[in-house]
Amino acid sequence: MPHFTYPIALGGLIALPLLVGIYLLRNRYRRQAVSSLLLWLDPREARTGGPRIDRLQTPLLFFLELLLLLLVILAAAGPHLPLSQGGRPLVVILDDSFSMLAGEPDSPRAAAVKALEEELRRIGRSSIRFVLAGDKPVLLGEATDSPAAALRTLQEWRCRSASAAISEAVTLASEVGGEVAALLVITDHAPKDAIETGRLQWRAFGQKRDNWAFVNAVRTQRDGTDRCLLEIANLSDRERSTTLTIETDGNMERRSLKLKPNEVHRRTFQLKEGAGLLRAHLDDDELAIDNQVSLLPAPIRKVRVQLSLADSVLRTQAEKALRATRSMELTSDRPALVVTDAAAPPELTGDTWALHLTGGEEKAAYDGPFVLDRAHPLTEGLSLQGVMWAPGTKGELPGSPVVLAGNVALLTDTEDSAGRHLLRLRLRHDISNLLESPSWPVLLANLVQWRGGFLPGLGRSSIRLGEEVILTLTNTSDEVRLIAPDKAERRLNVQEGRVVARGEQVGIYEIRQGDDKYPFAVNALSGEESDLRNADSGTWGDWLDDAALRLDYRSIGWLLVVIALGVAVIHLLLVARLKRSTQP
Amino acid sequence: MTELERQHLAEGERAGQRYAVSLPRLTVLGQAGLSVGQRAGSSLEFRDYRDYQAGDDLRHVDWNAYARSDQLSIKLFREEVTPHADILIDTSRSMALEDSAKPRATRALAAFFAAAASNAGYTACAWKLAADIAPVENGAAPPTLWQKVDLDYRGSPADGFSRGGQRWRPRGLRIFLSDLLWEGDPLLVLRHLTERASATVVVQVLAAADDRPPLGGNLRLVDMETDLVRELHIDEAVLRRYRDNLRRHQDNWHRACKQTGAIFTVVIAEKMLEDWRLDDLVAAEVLKVV
Numbered sequence: 040m041p042h043f044t045y046p047i048a049l050g051g052l053i054a055l056p057l058l059v060g061i062y063l064l065r066n067r068y069r070r071q072a073v074s075s076l077l078l079w080l081d082p083r084e085a086r087t088g089g090p091r092i093d094r095l096q097t098p099l100l101f102f103l104e105l106l107l108l109l110l111v112i113l114a115a116a117g118p119h120l121p122l123s124q125g126g127r128p129l130v131v132i133l134d135d136s137f138s139m140l141a142g143e144p145d146s147p148r149a150a151a152v153k154a155l156e157e158e159l160r161r162i163g164r165s166s167i168r169f170v171l172a173g174d175k176p177v178l179l180g181e182a183t184d185s186p187a188a189a190l191r192t193l194q195e196w197r198c199r200s201a202s203a204a205i206s207e208a209v210t211l212a213s214e215v216g217g218e219v220a221a222l223l224v225i226t227d228h229a230p231k232d233a234i235e236t237g238r239l240q241w242r243a244f245g246q247k248r249d250n251w252a253f254v255n256a257v258r259t260q261r262d263g264t265d266r267c268l269l270e271i272a273n274l275s276d277r278e279r280s281t282t283l284t285i286e287t288d289g290n291m292e293r294r295s296l297k298l299k300p301n302e303v304h305r306r307t308f309q310l311k312e313g314a315g316l317l318r319a320h321l322d323d324d325e326l327a328i329d330n331q332v333s334l335l336p337a338p339i340r341k342v343r344v345q346l347s348l349a350d351s352v353l354r355t356q357a358e359k360a361l362r363a364t365r366s367m368e369l370t371s372d373r374p375a376l377v378v379t380d381a382a383a384p385p386e387l388t389g390d391t392w393a394l395h396l397t398g399g400e401e402k403a404a405y406d407g408p409f410v411l412d413r414a415h416p417l418t419e420g421l422s423l424q425g426v427m428w429a430p431g432t433k434g435e436l437p438g439s440p441v442v443l444a445g446n447v448a449l450l451t452d453t454e455d456s457a458g459r460h461l462l463r464l465r466l467r468h469d470i471s472n473l474l475e476s477p478s479w480p481v482l483l484a485n486l487v488q489w490r491g492g493f494l495p496g497l498g499r500s501s502i503r504l505g506e507e508v509i510l511t512l513t514n515t516s517d518e519v520r521l522i523a524p525d526k527a528e529r530r531l532n533v534q535e536g537r538v539v540a541r542g543e544q545v546g547i548y549e550i551r552q553g554d555d556k557y558p559f560a561v562n563a564l565s566g567e568e569s570d571l572r573n574a575d576s577g578t579w580g581d582w583l584d585d586a587a588l589r590l591d592y593r594s595i596g597w598l599l600v601v602i603a604l605g606v607a608v609i610h611l612l613l614v615a616r617l618k619r620s621t622q623p
Numbered sequence: 624m625t626e627l628e629r630q631h632l633a634e635g636e637r638a639g640q641r642y643a644v645s646l647p648r649l650t651v652l653g654q655a656g657l658s659v660g661q662r663a664g665s666s667l668e669f670r671d672y673r674d675y676q677a678g679d680d681l682r683h684v685d686w687n688a689y690a691r692s693d694q695l696s697i698k699l700f701r702e703e704v705t706p707h708a709d710i711l712i713d714t715s716r717s718m719a720l721e722d723s724a725k726p727r728a729t730r731a732l733a734a735f736f737a738a739a740a741s742n743a744g745y746t747a748c749a750w751k752l753a754a755d756i757a758p759v760e761n762g763a764a765p766p767t768l769w770q771k772v773d774l775d776y777r778g779s780p781a782d783g784f785s786r787g788g789q790r791w792r793p794r795g796l797r798i799f800l801s802d803l804l805w806e807g808d809p810l811l812v813l814r815h816l817t818e819r820a821s822a823t824v825v826v827q828v829l830a831a832a833d834d835r836p837p838l839g840g841n842l843r844l845v846d847m848e849t850d851l852v853r854e855l856h857i858d859e860a861v862l863r864r865y866r867d868n869l870r871r872h873q874d875n876w877h878r879a880c881k882q883t884g885a886i887f888t889v890v891i892a893e894k895m896l897e898d899w900r901l902d903d904l905v906a907a908e909v910l911k912v913v
Contacts, residue, residue, distance in 0.1 A: 074717035
């Protein structure tokens with residue numbers, strides 16, 4: 040499609056109907072009955088053929104004038120045609136969330152691929168590359184100037200993420216593409232904010248649909264009990280029915296569900312001890328990926344904790360908080376974590392970590408603001424809101440600060456060469472309220488979870504699509520391989536005795552090291568992505584700015600002016616000829 | 624016939640009461656007719672001599688003159704004419720031109736001549752010229768009693784002439800009322816018309832719009848007879864060309880009439896109906912005021 044720099048000039052098109060009107064008025068023929076046409080004929084006509092029927096003949100001059108006007112108006116509007124080659128670089132941001140697969144084979148993804156094919160073939164690009172907007176943005180393939188190669192790259196766009204970080208992907212695309220690159224977002228929903236004309240174009244190919252989906256599925260092991268929670272949502276504006284089927288170890292249970300609009304059905308149940316894989320699925324609908332869940336038994340990894348606290352208050356509060364985590368056991372045999380208030384920090388041996396609590400006589404207490412290292416695993420969910428923290432001493436505290444009050448370190452972390460951590464926390468609890476605040480159990484729970492993450496085996500056995508599992512190995516010498524649900528196999532890199540595997544497909548993955556097998560389940564659990572009622576289609580934003588005009592389009596105004604001049608000359612010649620022929 | 628058409632006939636009949644048809648030097652002679660014509664004929668009235676030519680009727684040789692001059696001379700006698708008028712009406716659709724007085728004038732003029740003929744002691748009969756030549760129903764009666772003088776034939780009266788079989792009274796007066804607006808040699812029609820007629824009068828009846836079309840800008844001209852259409856921008860040049868064509872067409876008829884001894888005259892319908900002054904016909908001695 041041509042672009043007009045000054046579209047207001049197209050208002051001149053009103054001159055065309057005016058010209059037609061003038062001709063119509065001028066050439067309007069009034070009926071007049073005559074006795075005979077004999078005398079109205081030119082004698083030459085009469086001799087050769089007699090009277091004949093003459094229909095209204097719009098003169099050639101009229102069409103020339105019409106064409107001339109049209110050409111002048113179009114030229115004034117500054118027309119530009121897209122170039123077939125060598126245009127602006129293009130970075131395409133592809134929504135990689137699983138909602139793009141809804142309604143297959145007529146899915147938003149299929150429609151988007153078709154539209155991209157047309158777009159890439161319509162305008163040549165000096166560079167084309169793709170950014171996948173999944174849970175986090177990732178570059179897809181290499182940059183290419185060949186539409187065919189770019190389309191081949193699109194085959195790697197599988198839409199297997201539980202969310203689409205489009206704004207982050209746009210940021211990445213902007214950095215990758217440079218200043219002049221055109222950015223194209225391909226998704227299934229409308230943009231949340233208005234798109235400014237210039238660089239970004241947003242194209243949605245979604246379609247509003249009803250959907251059934253598992254939005255949550257959890258399997259936990261507590262106190263020897265295997266408990267499951269399934270949440271099924273009717274993501275529709277009307278009441279609908281489906282069938283929930285649960286299979287465990289060859290046992291199958293079917294249950295009909297009839298849910299109101301937006302209703303979420305929660306089903307909790309216990310499994311027999313030693314139960315294996317649990318599979319649950321719903322009736323087929325528009326989006327298949329969220330109609331099934333697989334849950335494996337949760338791994339049992341209890342952190343062995345040794346409490347060596349002389350202070351009774353500290354001991355009581357620490358034990359209470361640690362027991363609340365339910366993922367530790369108190370022991371003095373080969374502890375993985377030692378919590379102590381000895382005068383000197385303990386010597387770290389084996390794979391033991393330590394939390395060293397110290398006090399003092401200083402009376403200074405801090406009620407904030409506290410500075411927390413949010414990147415540290417201990418501060419996850421920690422707020423310290425309303426906490427009064429008296430460190431007891433103000434001296435130097437070795438290690439990396441995790442919590443500070445001004446320039447006074449309250450909690451530090453020191454990691455040795457073997458990867459063991461020594462955490463130092465100073466607290467005068469008699470003039471502090473940290474032990475009585477919710478932050479205390481949070482802090483210890485984070486510590487236990489962090490330490491547990493370094494225990495051999497899988498951290499989790501069931502994850503959501505796009506999440507990662509960490510497997511801590513006892514033997515780092517053998518090769519570790521990952522077998523995906525589609526039986527694709529690849530090698531995993533071992534770093535610091537651990538491997539990380541990302542769940543990119545729904546189903547059962549397996550990590551193998553020698554004869555050891557570590558299966559984990561991946562499920563598409565995202566209420567937001569499963570809700571297809573927010574899907575939309577359309578185009579927002581326009582690439583047409585000065586850069587686009589310069590790089591992607593060629594002005595054809597001059598050509599129209601030349602043609603207009605030619606038409607004007609022909610018009611003048613015809614007028615002159617007509618005048619000569621009508622002169623007596 | 625509609626009441627209006629009958630009124631047109633009555634109007635013409637009234638106007639014709641003031642006139643009588645005539646032939647030059649009208650004389651009542653012989654048994655064959657009550658009038659004599661201008662041409663040599665077989666009446667008893669001597670007109671002239673001429674030299675004998677092979678094939679002449681020996682009964683007309685003037686033997687006395689031969690005895691005196693030893694030369695054969697032929698006595699010429701005046702033609703004997705019949706006091707009867709055949710009024711021939713062109714019933715093509717062009718005679719009923721829309722928005723003009725042409726149909727009114729045509730019917731009225733036919734009735735006029737019938738009345739004028741009656742005034743002169745002629746019998747009269749009206750004929751319709753279309754694809755065939757047929758007498759007007761009750762056409763020998765006074766005009767107001769004529770029936771079905773419809774001007775609706777889609778063609779020219781030349782069609783009727785070409786078929787022949789005319790049953791007009793020999794040596795009678797023939798009056799042809801038409802706009803003459805068709806293409807063809809006038810002589811072809813006039814030979815039929817004047818054959819064995821003592822006098823023939825051709826009256827071209829035109830509407831004012833036929834004679835002088837208005838300067839009308841862009842017009843879609845529709846032929847009344849054929850429905851053919853021609854779109855024209857009517858300017859001075861086109862009008863000039865039209866008038867030249869009309870004049871040329873009238874000249875052709877005039878010339879052909881002269882050749883065949885017919886009298887040609889033109890009447891403009893609207894003008895004639897105003898005062899019924901037919902000076903041209905009076906001057907040509909076809910009509911005389913009574």
